[in-house]
Amino acid sequence: MTVTDRTAAARDAGVGVSLVDLRRTYGSLHALDGLSLDIAPGEMVVLLGPSGCGKTTALRILAGLDHADAGSVIVGGQDMTRVPANRRDMGMVFQAYSLFPHMTVRDNVAFGLRLRGQDRARRLERCREMLDLVGLSDLEGRYAHQLSGGQQQRVALARALAVEPSALLLDEPLSALDAKVRVQLREEIRRVQVDVGTTTLFVTHDQEEALAVADRVGVMNAGRLDQIASPVELYARPATRFVAEFVGLSNRVPARVEGGRAVLLGTRVPLLEGSETSGRGWALVRPESVHVGEEGEPNARVVSVAFLGPFSRVQCRLADGQVMVAQLPSSTAVHLAQDAPVRVEVRAESVLVVPE
Amino acid sequence: MRADATRGSIAWRVVRAVALLAFAVFFLVPLLSMADFSTRVVGGTGRTAQPWENLVQDPMLRSSIVTSLLLALLTTVLMLVLLTPTMIWVRLRVPAASRLVEFLCLLPLTVPPLVIVVGISNVYAWVSYLLGNSPLTLTFAYVVLVLPYAYRSLDAALGSINVVTLAEAARSLGAGWTTVIVRVVLPNIWPGVTSAAFVAVALVLGEYTFASLLNFETLPYVIGLLGKSDAPTSTAASLAVLVLASLLLVALTFVGRDNRRESRRDKPSRGALT
Ligand SMILES: Nc1ncnc2c1ncn2[C@@H]1O[C@H](COP(=O)(O)OP(=O)(O)O)[C@@H](O)[C@H]1O
Ligand SMILES: [Mg+2]
Numbered sequence: 001m002t003v004t005d006r007t008a009a010a011r012d013a014g015v016g017v018s019l020v021d022l023r024r025t026y027g028s029l030h031a032l033d034g035l036s037l038d039i040a041p042g043e044m045v046v047l048l049g050p051s052g053c054g055k056t057t058a059l060r061i062l063a064g065l066d067h068a069d070a071g072s073v074i075v076g077g078q079d080m081t082r083v084p085a086n087r088r089d090m091g092m093v094f095q096a097y098s099l100f101p102h103m104t105v106r107d108n109v110a111f112g113l114r115l116r117g118q119d120r121a122r123r124l125e126r127c128r129e130m131l132d133l134v135g136l137s138d139l140e141g142r143y144a145h146q147l148s149g150g151q152q153q154r155v156a157l158a159r160a161l162a163v164e165p166s167a168l169l170l171d172e173p174l175s176a177l178d179a180k181v182r183v184q185l186r187e188e189i190r191r192v193q194v195d196v197g198t199t200t201l202f203v204t205h206d207q208e209e210a211l212a213v214a215d216r217v218g219v220m221n222a223g224r225l226d227q228i229a230s231p232v233e234l235y236a237r238p239a240t241r242f243v244a245e246f247v248g249l250s251n252r253v254p255a256r257v258e259g260g261r262a263v264l265l266g267t268r269v270p271l272l273e274g275s276e277t278s279g280r281g282w283a284l285v286r287p288e289s290v291h292v293g294e295e296g297e298p299n300a301r302v303v304s305v306a307f308l309g310p311f312s313r314v315q316c317r318l319a320d321g322q323v324m325v326a327q328l329p330s331s332t333a334v335h336l337a338q339d340a341p342v343r344v345e346v347r348a349e350s351v352l353v354v355p356e
Numbered sequence: 357m358r359a360d361a362t363r364g365s366i367a368w369r370v371v372r373a374v375a376l377l378a379f380a381v382f383f384l385v386p387l388l389s390m391a392d393f394s395t396r397v398v399g400g401t402g403r404t405a406q407p408w409e410n411l412v413q414d415p416m417l418r419s420s421i422v423t424s425l426l427l428a429l430l431t432t433v434l435m436l437v438l439l440t441p442t443m444i445w446v447r448l449r450v451p452a453a454s455r456l457v458e459f460l461c462l463l464p465l466t467v468p469p470l471v472i473v474v475g476i477s478n479v480y481a482w483v484s485y486l487l488g489n490s491p492l493t494l495t496f497a498y499v500v501l502v503l504p505y506a507y508r509s510l511d512a513a514l515g516s517i518n519v520v521t522l523a524e525a526a527r528s529l530g531a532g533w534t535t536v537i538v539r540v541v542l543p544n545i546w547p548g549v550t551s552a553a554f555v556a557v558a559l560v561l562g563e564y565t566f567a568s569l570l571n572f573e574t575l576p577y578v579i580g581l582l583g584k585s586d587a588p589t590s591t592a593a594s595l596a597v598l599v600l601a602s603l604l605l606v607a608l609t610f611v612g613r614d615n616r617r618e619s620r621r622d623k624p625s626r627g628a629l630t
Contacts, residue, residue, distance in 0.1 A: 085528055094521050
């Protein structure tokens, strides 16, 4: 689902958020090195990047829990750079479990409402509504230690959304959970976010998670944004080598650039923007763009076949020793025996060629 | 298998009972002997309640009891008021200072009481000049004395919860710093606060060195004096202090146990629910 096909009501709930040229240093380390980001009202942007690239720092500066050395934070058209955290009206879900241990689920969710002076009846009603939204209405009276990790994070989500924040901030909310719950909960977070239409910034180092839930994914590298685009765009047209290698798997294949095309493994492939324009380089090729077949003249041997359900991952060694990873439908891959001679071809629409 | 488990648990129960009994004897025999001695008629036969009546009738003893209870109260309150917010604040805002605070708080442990008293008597010349010569001025010395122990229990309590994340969650929901400390942090470190208070009370009710060297008539000091002239009364007073402290300790244990029982009651099997 994209921003455009949301209901008008949900879209109205969100406000725009802008981070403008944020800088933050810790000693000599540049945690944020000129980060700029615009989030449209009601949009869900995921910041994706390796650990230590500054994602948490960016989120905390937006929340007011940390301060930037330079740059500004604009929420709904207002400059919030100097506003303390408790007046920013941000809903936050943390990586670590953060429910107040001495309060029941109900009191946790109602905490922000109580601080805003809402009366008991309104609080209880809102609480029910929020717990319904995350599917935990029957656990109102429990304490945090009586909940599983996934349940705790759902309550944290309900608590953050109860106060109708101007933006929802999630800092790797799923990283402490096991794989199955993680997938389930990320879809639920997305559903809830679309439902309430709150502008959302979600931070993660897991590219699959990012691609699955985002309207747009911003890939961060060493304190700056390398590329921000829709998941499809990001995957098909990575703008930099870092993005191509961090998002999804890539083979590096020696290539020559000639007449605006890359020549690799005997085929000519159109170039992506940002590629080298001449000479030699590495072409970054997705495993699903690598074709492995038994027809034609063999140019490689099968090293291994890993069965992954509907798809299999096949490693082949070319004559020059280079190993290529291909992703094939399992129905094709079952015919490939280890060490069998095969023909490997690149069948990509376009590739990124980076300097050697 | 099942029989083994049952046998194991029976053996375990026996061990527990024996251990409990041993401890009971170890603690109760001295107490009972004190009770016995404090109700005996000196140089005669029969029982007397005179030493116990002395606790409230003897003016010096009575005033020393009041002094010591007031000292315990003041010391506890002053210590908690100074230490608790400081330690929370250091955890939340200036973690770099935590080493320094720890060092300062543990310092009194490393200096022998006698040395402290020698140093502190100079300070007390000023204290008594400014605040009068009330034994309650001992509060200041006692706060310092209690500091290391109180620090330890508060530090353990703060370490057992994720103070920083809880505070940040509360702040992002709109809580100011006072609300964060009073409504979020304090309730979660309450066991640490109560045990710090208990240690303070116990320490003040048993402190002798400072009081005697600075010449203030606190209960332990008077018990020491009486020990030379009226042993049964001094024993009765000691026993009273011991019983009071034990009652406090038992009360504390019950506070802790209540929580644990509640958490055991309807804990779901982890992982089954998500
Ligand atoms: N309080 C801090 N003191 C010193 N360095 C810090 C602090 N917080 C973060 N950093 C450093 O800043 C960089 C970015 O951190 P962070 O934003 O937490 O990264 P991420 O969330 O992407 O893993 C890291 O190299 C980290 O070590
Ligand atoms: Mg992080």
